[in-house]
């Protein structure tokens with residue numbers, strides 16, 4: 001094994017007993033979360049995302065299967081060792097879950113108190129963490145005095161207090177407005193980059209995966225439907241559920257009209273010349289743009305575009321697109 | 332004015348009554364918490380969705396608590412007379428009264444504690460678990476501190492209830508304002524004595540209530556006024572009076588209004 005440092009779920013199944021029969025939340029999940037990645041897990045509500053992430057630190061015991069952290073099956077760990085291991089896996093939540101009767105600094109100090117770190121050493125660490133999340137001036141405030149974004153920053157500082165190697169985020173930005181979401185996602189990305197923390201991001205929001213994740217797993221009905229690099233899965237989703245989640249509804253329902261419908265995917269690799277006018281000039285094909293959702297980041301184009309071209313020009317157009325390094329798919 | 336009233340007024344009997352009532356109430360409440368607080372904690376953590384589910388223990392304790400709580404105090408008191416004799420060698424006096432009050436109120440306190448702890452957000456407990464806190468740490472550092480305001484309110488209600496019980500037990504075991512009103516004043520129909528006892532009880536209850544609620548509000552950090560924030564924000568250029576919203580980075584920006 002080349003690299004043992006990672007989270008691995010092997011044949012994981014979780015059923016909840018209930019009077020009306022067992023509820024299956026996870027079924028035969030196999031997943032490897034590579035070290036250093038920002039791993040997105042996306043799916044509809046009730047798909048099993050929270051159960052999955054809670055199985056990683058055994059807040060929820062899987063019914064069967066293994067959870068390997070750095071190669072060790074933690075479902076077999078004795079209680080004491082499990083508690084110790086959890087210091088190495090930080091977690092942040094949609095509802096922030098701060099201790100309301102503690103100040104911001106006392107919240108961040110909480111995991112250090114659990115570890116019986118001497119007070120002065122702990123306080124120094126707390127100051128450092130608050131500095132990092134930009135809340136040094138709120139040290140003495142109580143959570144009820146903070147905005148949602150600030151609360152999540154405190155929660156992040158708290159999750160990082162014990163220098164964990166992994167951080168799990170369960171819908172960490174779902175309760176936040178778009179601007180605040182962006183700043184929290186930026187912070188999470190920073191943590192991954194600067195501290196080398198592997199991050200697992202649970203979300204039902206596309207844009208979260210899009211903006212920070214390197215890898216993504218799509219979960220549907222308790223099973224993994226699709227998994228891979230974000231650039232691949234987002235460009236060409238294979239499973240029905242991934243298509244549903246990733247390709248805007250608009251595109252899929254666009255009535256084609258005449259001709260061949262092509263979905264062009266820009267993932268920053270193609271040319272940045274205006275492709276449609278080039279198509280008109282070089283191939284003398286007038287493409288009809290049905291839908292376009294592209295954005296320009298650092299001079300590179302990302303996003304989707306759906307065009308129709310006359311049936312008989314299809315081959316020519318495809319050739320042109322290949323030559324210009326534009327990925328596409330016939331719809 | 333009745334002769335009893337004059338007599339009690341002159342020999343300080345009323346104050347002795349007040350003192351005895353307070354002593355019995357406070358002593359009983361403290362002892363009831365010594366038993367009821369751990370019992371309440373055990374009820375919460377051994378519950379089927381608690382930290383360390385022990386269903387059979389939870390059931391047994393729960394039934395025991397319910398049985399004790401469903402016996403009317405006046406009957407429980409009488410039933411406890413032999414028990415008191417066996418333990419304290421007597422069934423009258425302050426000691427016997429405190430014993431009866433503790434037996435009657437500890438289960439009540441346990442339920443109060445239980446309901447206070449169950450108000451603590453499950454998410455906070457889960458966060459503590461995710462940080463590797465053990466059961467003892469979660470009780471000590473999460474449940475009790477987070478429930479503190481609610482526990483204080485519960486203690487106020489319990490204490491007032493015990494105060495009421497103490498008046499009742501006074502009639503059997505002697506002592507306190509209840510005993511003055513019922514065993515001394517009633518036979519001679521000294522209405523003025525009875526009413527002064529009532530008034531004194533009302534004053535005591537009021538004081539306990541007001542002080543307790545003040546403390547509960549004082550320790551609760553959840554719904555503070557934003558006065559402090561307002562003051563510390565004065566050096567900010569934010570002049571739209573929107574004191575509640577600070578930007579994530581503590582700077583002013585266009586998204587101020589949108590910040591949750």
Ligand SMILES: Nc1ncnc2c1ncn2[C@@H]1O[C@H](COP(=O)(O)OP(=O)(O)O)[C@@H](O)[C@H]1O
Nearest residue numbers: 016023024025044045046047048049050051052
């Ligand atoms: N504690 C529980 N008891 C019973 N069923 C549960 C419990 N937690 C989750 N479930 C069920 O498991 C399924 C997956 O839930 P969850 O993991 O929370 O989904 P998601 O986070 O993707 O919305 C749902 O059908 C949910 O009702």
Ligand SMILES: [Mg+2]
Nearest residue numbers: 049050051171
């Ligand atoms: Mg969920």
